[in-house]
Amino acid sequence: MKNKPDEEANEEPARKRRGSGRATIHDVARLAGVGSITVSRYLKKNGYVSAELGERIDAAVAQLNYVPNLVAGGLASSRGKVVGMVVPNISGPIFASTIQSFNDTLNRHGYQVLLASSYFSAEQEENAVRAFLGWSPAALVVTGRFHTKGTEAMLAGAGIPVVETWDYHPRRKPIQVGYSNHEVGAQAARHLLSKGYKRIAFVQNSVAGDLSAIDRRDGYAAVLEEHGLEPWTYAPTEAAPFDAGRQALEALTRGRRKADAIVFANDNLAAGALLASQRAGLQVPQRCALMGFGDYAFSSLLLPSLTTIRPPGREIGEIAAQRILQALGELPDDGKPARLNLLGCELVEREST
Amino acid sequence: MKNKPDEEANEEPARKRRGSGRATIHDVARLAGVGSITVSRYLKKNGYVSAELGERIDAAVAQLNYVPNLVAGGLASSRGKVVGMVVPNISGPIFASTIQSFNDTLNRHGYQVLLASSYFSAEQEENAVRAFLGWSPAALVVTGRFHTKGTEAMLAGAGIPVVETWDYHPRRKPIQVGYSNHEVGAQAARHLLSKGYKRIAFVQNSVAGDLSAIDRRDGYAAVLEEHGLEPWTYAPTEAAPFDAGRQALEALTRGRRKADAIVFANDNLAAGALLASQRAGLQVPQRCALMGFGDYAFSSLLLPSLTTIRPPGREIGEIAAQRILQALGELPDDGKPARLNLLGCELVEREST
DNA sequence: TTGTAGGCGTTATCAA
DNA sequence: TTGATAACGCCTACAA
Numbered sequence: 062m063k064n065k066p067d068e069e070a071n072e073e074p075a076r077k078r079r080g081s082g083r084a085t086i087h088d089v090a091r092l093a094g095v096g097s098i099t100v101s102r103y104l105k106k107n108g109y110v111s112a113e114l115g116e117r118i119d120a121a122v123a124q125l126n127y128v129p130n131l132v133a134g135g136l137a138s139s140r141g142k143v144v145g146m147v148v149p150n151i152s153g154p155i156f157a158s159t160i161q162s163f164n165d166t167l168n169r170h171g172y173q174v175l176l177a178s179s180y181f182s183a184e185q186e187e188n189a190v191r192a193f194l195g196w197s198p199a200a201l202v203v204t205g206r207f208h209t210k211g212t213e214a215m216l217a218g219a220g221i222p223v224v225e226t227w228d229y230h231p232r233r234k235p236i237q238v239g240y241s242n243h244e245v246g247a248q249a250a251r252h253l254l255s256k257g258y259k260r261i262a263f264v265q266n267s268v269a270g271d272l273s274a275i276d277r278r279d280g281y282a283a284v285l286e287e288h289g290l291e292p293w294t295y296a297p298t299e300a301a302p303f304d305a306g307r308q309a310l311e312a313l314t315r316g317r318r319k320a321d322a323i324v325f326a327n328d329n330l331a332a333g334a335l336l337a338s339q340r341a342g343l344q345v346p347q348r349c350a351l352m353g354f355g356d357y358a359f360s361s362l363l364l365p366s367l368t369t370i371r372p373p374g375r376e377i378g379e380i381a382a383q384r385i386l387q388a389l390g391e392l393p394d395d396g397k398p399a400r401l402n403l404l405g406c407e408l409v410e411r412e413s414t
Numbered sequence: 415m416k417n418k419p420d421e422e423a424n425e426e427p428a429r430k431r432r433g434s435g436r437a438t439i440h441d442v443a444r445l446a447g448v449g450s451i452t453v454s455r456y457l458k459k460n461g462y463v464s465a466e467l468g469e470r471i472d473a474a475v476a477q478l479n480y481v482p483n484l485v486a487g488g489l490a491s492s493r494g495k496v497v498g499m500v501v502p503n504i505s506g507p508i509f510a511s512t513i514q515s516f517n518d519t520l521n522r523h524g525y526q527v528l529l530a531s532s533y534f535s536a537e538q539e540e541n542a543v544r545a546f547l548g549w550s551p552a553a554l555v556v557t558g559r560f561h562t563k564g565t566e567a568m569l570a571g572a573g574i575p576v577v578e579t580w581d582y583h584p585r586r587k588p589i590q591v592g593y594s595n596h597e598v599g600a601q602a603a604r605h606l607l608s609k610g611y612k613r614i615a616f617v618q619n620s621v622a623g624d625l626s627a628i629d630r631r632d633g634y635a636a637v638l639e640e641h642g643l644e645p646w647t648y649a650p651t652e653a654a655p656f657d658a659g660r661q662a663l664e665a666l667t668r669g670r671r672k673a674d675a676i677v678f679a680n681d682n683l684a685a686g687a688l689l690a691s692q693r694a695g696l697q698v699p700q701r702c703a704l705m706g707f708g709d710y711a712f713s714s715l716l717l718p719s720l721t722t723i724r725p726p727g728r729e730i731g732e733i734a735a736q737r738i739l740q741a742l743g744e745l746p747d748d749g750k751p752a753r754l755n756l757l758g759c760e761l762v763e764r765e766s767t
Numbered sequence: 768t769t770g771t772a773g774g775c776g777t778t779a780t781c782a783a
Numbered sequence: 784t785t786g787a788t789a790a791c792g793c794c795t796a797c798a799a
Contacts, residue, residue: 133776359712486792
């Protein structure tokens, strides 16, 4: 009904009917005495705007405390400044550093990261990717190479850069940033062989769906076979990692055939075994050497400290972000291969081997 | 130039000049033979849409693989389905579980979380909040109560729910979800007093800017004074936590006056001290008891295992998300106090005390 | 219960 | 170098 007498003479910007109430690019343009498109051009530093207008715009922005509305910008350009990232989980010891470095690197360039956790479920991953698509993301990041058909279709059809992290598979289409789990398993086996161990077992992850551990086992098995030794895999039935580690240790050291070294799918399992060995009075590494994977925060603090393999978590996040920024033209090409980024894992030798 | 002959007779939807190419609500409406506003109403399940039209819309959505454009929706309603969260860091052992539960809870209700890390810097926090504002967030979450003037002004002026997490201060305006660091310090002191320790020292955090540790020290000091004992605070100069812990242990056990129990600002410092004590042959807890704060993943694995206080990280994230959803009308009021959410910390008694 | 008109704040396009 | 105009895709207000 708007029956208020008009107050157009007010100094305040005219009340909008719906908006958020914040200053818009038009307010800035009016105050600076230029067209709004000139403000837009100046603020994104593309196109040409004279120094004089630039100063007037700067002053208006400061006076109005103007913050560009990125939602509107994303809609207009159909290319939002967001990047979606799906990880198995956020709080675990594994992916946290990747998330951190990925987020920080993209934030620095004005991009926001949308996060979702899949909990190792391909269906949850698909839901997350679908949700991300609603944000018109500039790029998408997923973990590993195992996706549902629906996810694959969405990733392929999105027409934006897609990065697969952690698990490196050069023959896949998306940008790869990761390391070879097969090689990690081989690294572990070679390390133990070089220390003279002969009866080397591998303990699977108790968490179903951790397919990367299977690749590590295959790498371990390949090296053992090269050396004429028979691979020996144990799959725990206990669900909790520490319990599974204890179970595996008992099974592999108390039977008729005794392992003299055990490679665990991750440091959690290895820690469970290490604690169990102390309680049982089994000397590590004299009676049986143990090693893990992941180099979790506690691994150097155990007694004996745990030999493990450190995956390049921070580097993965940073390089993934860089490759995305390059693909989006936000960062100059550095001449390195853009699609295939194979990183190495560091074997951290400590007391348990 | 577009000199191609027109191909308007094609069955494909007409090529748009700018759009993302994905199906829009209008495509769905056309296919279902309804108005686009009806599709909108049906999909958000408010307003009334007949069952028959609903089915036709469902079919069209499935056929076109339609994903609503949340950017456009956010712009139109000036109320985006995003929530911004600033934490000191993402990958540390402290905030990861809060981020995880916060993110998961909001994701489940169709909201996306934008993350930024402040690294304990109020200026970086201000930058993050300003960046978030560009997304017209539905709510904002910050950590602690120490902000710049600019941040305070933005939070107050945003006109959206604001949550302060971790540090609980009932007299502040924003929604509070956290625990009392003062009480944590008191808890630690009471625990050690109850075990008979008398010369109890407190070791500050070596990281500047961790103001929560100062509150814990004050709580510790208050309890000691209540019992007629003099507080004794040590501030390490080493930057790395483990080194700082070792330094503190040496200073507090080798001087003329010897501590018989030490409260550390966090478990990292305590772990550094614990490892140093083993090397030095100092019996823990017989010669000196040690306790930390945080209950990090390694704390139960140390030898002796570390007594510590577990902050409710997961609960903080979940309750913060619930309060936000309630404030936004997405979740029914559960009758609990909406603004003040004081959670308790659990003292985890282990071998080191 | 359904539809029409128009605005949300920005950027792409094209003209000056 | 600058500006007018028309999208971008959806939602609010109001009408039928």
